[in-house]
Amino acid sequence: MATIKQIDYAIFETLKAHPEFRKDMSSIILKCITRKVYPSHFTRENSAREIVKTASSMDFLEYILKQAINISEYYKGAVHYKLFDSKTLQRCFPGIEALNNAKLIVNDSSINAFSYYLTNGGKLYELILAVLSTRFNNYMDLKPYIDDYEKNNQEELSLIDKDLEKLNSAENIHVNYNAFNRCLEELKSGAQLKHERVDYTLDGTLFASSTVGQKRTNQEDSVIILTHPQNPDFKLLAVADGMGGTERGEEASSYLLKEISDWFNHLPAEGYYYLTDIANNYEEKLKQINNDLCQNVRGGGSTLVSAIVFENETLITNIGDSRAYTYDDNGLRLITRDDSVVWKEMEYKAKENNKQITDTDINNLRFASRNNVISNAFGYSYMEVNSFPVNNHSYDKLLLFSDGVTDLLSMDDIYSITANSNPETISNIIITQALNQSISAYNEEGKYVTIPAGKDNATVAMFNRR
Numbered sequence: 001m002a003t004i005k006q007i008d009y010a011i012f013e014t015l016k017a018h019p020e021f022r023k024d025m026s027s028i029i030l031k032c033i034t035r036k037v038y039p040s041h042f043t044r045e046n047s048a049r050e051i052v053k054t055a056s057s058m059d060f061l062e063y064i065l066k067q068a069i070n071i072s073e074y075y076k077g078a079v080h081y082k083l084f085d086s087k088t089l090q091r092c093f094p095g096i097e098a099l100n101n102a103k104l105i106v107n108d109s110s111i112n113a114f115s116y117y118l119t120n121g122g123k124l125y126e127l128i129l130a131v132l133s134t135r136f137n138n139y140m141d142l143k144p145y146i147d148d149y150e151k152n153n154q155e156e157l158s159l160i161d162k163d164l165e166k167l168n169s170a171e172n173i174h175v176n177y178n179a180f181n182r183c184l185e186e187l188k189s190g191a192q193l194k195h196e197r198v199d200y201t202l203d204g205t206l207f208a209s210s211t212v213g214q215k216r217t218n219q220e221d222s223v224i225i226l227t228h229p230q231n232p233d234f235k236l237l238a239v240a241d242g243m244g245g246t247e248r249g250e251e252a253s254s255y256l257l258k259e260i261s262d263w264f265n266h267l268p269a270e271g272y273y274y275l276t277d278i279a280n281n282y283e284e285k286l287k288q289i290n291n292d293l294c295q296n297v298r299g300g301g302s303t304l305v306s307a308i309v310f311e312n313e314t315l316i317t318n319i320g321d322s323r324a325y326t327y328d329d330n331g332l333r334l335i336t337r338d339d340s341v342v343w344k345e346m347e348y349k350a351k352e353n354n355k356q357i358t359d360t361d362i363n364n365l366r367f368a369s370r371n372n373v374i375s376n377a378f379g380y381s382y383m384e385v386n387s388f389p390v391n392n393h394s395y396d397k398l399l400l401f402s403d404g405v406t407d408l409l410s411m412d413d414i415y416s417i418t419a420n421s422n423p424e425t426i427s428n429i430i431i432t433q434a435l436n437q438s439i440s441a442y443n444e445e446g447k448y449v450t451i452p453a454g455k456d457n458a459t460v461a462m463f464n465r466r
Contacts, residue, residue: 002055013048031204068102095130121201209427214454220249221459230269238306248300301379326395332415339376404458423464
């Protein structure tokens, strides 16, 4: 067990020895909380790494919560006593909203602060970023504040201790912090479809974001991120875009991902090593789900793009026009092929003219008058499963999208966001841009087409491999 002062010291010494870590420290702390503690990410200087070796994941979360309270109190004092001018306040406290929200959570007797942040990954990352950017971006001149202000917050700090005690000791049940998956729980309960906008994270490597959009009143997209119950390296992520109208589209996409999630969670852990066998089993499962949808959800259908991460390869599957891309330092690559009329026409023209299909050709499909005509999907009497095995070492990040994203963002847009953002924020930023960016162009028929911002439900799921 490590105290908050010891963890603070370890981070301080690490950033002093390696200022270049400043950009990644929030991601490191998130992984320490949601996966496991990584002592190798801290400096050996002045025994910092030895301190970290004694710390647990909950020590790190306790540190973040208590620092949030201390910083919030310090900010209040700084405003009251006019210790800084307005510009300096803004520079020193960039995440004050997240910090003040943590104060409200801690003081709400109906909420366990640890449970809240462990099951709200987006809020947890925001709080970590707020604490570290306030505490250490200017750590040389703000270093003394913790000792001066901690004594003013004893009552609130004791509430944090009590929340941790409740979490650990409730009926002597062992809490597996890594196992709780809010994305899965909300998919199963139906709550996922009720959110106007939502962000999920799991084990520091899986992220998802979804929005209803500006032009829709109902959510027909569903999303799932999973790690296997017995093997955290065995992962599944998927996006399903419902079709067929309000209730039918919702029902089809959520039913599809519930069935896939249940199938994956009941696979043997050793399936991680046998891609071919699992791929065959998965195809059979998808066809069975389609039969069930055709019989029980008449008039409803769904696209699907999914990825299952195995030992050496990732199996990417798509049915319809939801897409999968891989990213590394060499660029962004589209792995899937749309099951759509315009995609087939593009392939035919390219073959006829003996030309390669370019990124520009693919980007221009969204302006075609029949872009929304799908040739293959769940709910069709005949459904074809398209599979693409990809070597794990060929990518750093894997991104899955519904067409509410790819109709508004070009490959260059997606590449730029992915290349210039922290992994924890990529899916959220992509959704924000899809909500706020409209685009216009002339299509091949000479018609000027405008795609309005937020024109459809938009969903992202991402795996950050490294």
